[in-house]
Amino acid sequence: GQQLNQSPQSMFIQEGEDVSMNCTSSSIFNTWLWYKQDPGEGPVLLIALYKAGELTSNGRLTAQFGITRKDSFLNISASIPSDVGIYFCAGQLAGGSEKLVFGKGTKLTVNP
Amino acid sequence: DTAVSQTPKYLVTQMGNDKSIKCEQNLGHDTMYWYKQDSKKFLKIMFSYNNKELIINETVPNRFSPKSPDKAHLNLHINSLELGDSAVYFCASSQDGRLSYTFGSGTRLTVV
Numbered sequence: 001g002q003q004l005n006q007s008p009q010s011m012f013i014q015e016g017e018d019v020s021m022n023c024t025s026s027s028i029f030n031t032w033l034w035y036k037q038d039p040g041e042g043p044v045l046l047i048a049l050y051k052a053g054e055l056t057s058n059g060r061l062t063a064q065f066g067i068t069r070k071d072s073f074l075n076i077s078a079s080i081p082s083d084v085g086i087y088f089c090a091g092q093l094a095g096g097s098e099k100l101v102f103g104k105g106t107k108l109t110v111n112p
Numbered sequence: 113d114t115a116v117s118q119t120p121k122y123l124v125t126q127m128g129n130d131k132s133i134k135c136e137q138n139l140g141h142d143t144m145y146w147y148k149q150d151s152k153k154f155l156k157i158m159f160s161y162n163n164k165e166l167i168i169n170e171t172v173p174n175r176f177s178p179k180s181p182d183k184a185h186l187n188l189h190i191n192s193l194e195l196g197d198s199a200v201y202f203c204a205s206s207q208d209g210r211l212s213y214t215f216g217s218g219t220r221l222t223v224v
Contacts (some may be wrong), residue, residue, distance in 0.1 A: 042215030102155040
């Protein structure tokens with residue numbers, strides 16, 4: 001249904017490693033977004049994707065809108081300690097109302 | 113200047129009390145939202161207003177009543193607070209239907 005399956009739930013990596021996380025659904029989405037949440041703060045938008053197949057970068061971050069419109073991934077290259085946080089995917093369902101459905105988050109820990 | 117500001121940041125109150133959370137955005141956005149984040153960090157939409165009109169009302173107890181006096185403000189009033197209402201409540205806003213939300217920093221509500 002509407003649920004977004006985000007994986008992995010958590011990751012523990014060494015500084016300098018690359019990271020990959022993804023979201024999948026059985027439903028079709030018009031929009032995919034990736035957010036990062038630091039402790040005690042609200043989610044902050046990292047990357048927004050609006051077309052199937054779209055590949056967008058923001059510094060060391062790269063995200064893609066899956067060609068089937070049912071998935072998206074986020075890659076972080078050469079991780080640094082300040083990448084620590086919870087990453088959320090979010091999407092707007094095709095034919096759905098103007099709201100975002102959120103994944104359950106990926107908690108990233110980076111060891112220096 | 114904070115783009116989306118919520119007050120208070122923390123709210124501790126007893127069961128049965130009535131409380132309000134205020135939200136203001138200075139981005140000129142047309143649409144505002146209230147999301148609830150539970151202890152497992154899951155973000156779920158509660159309400160959405162577009163130009164002071166309610167457009168999304170998810171399955172939320174009617175003890176929760178949003179009010180939008182103008183398009184820059186969306187307040188949330190909660191009657192007869194229950195233990196299960198404890199969560200972090202986020203206000204967000206967006207423009208032109210692209211759903212790239214800007215979030216406030218959240219209000220941590222603790223009901224004791």
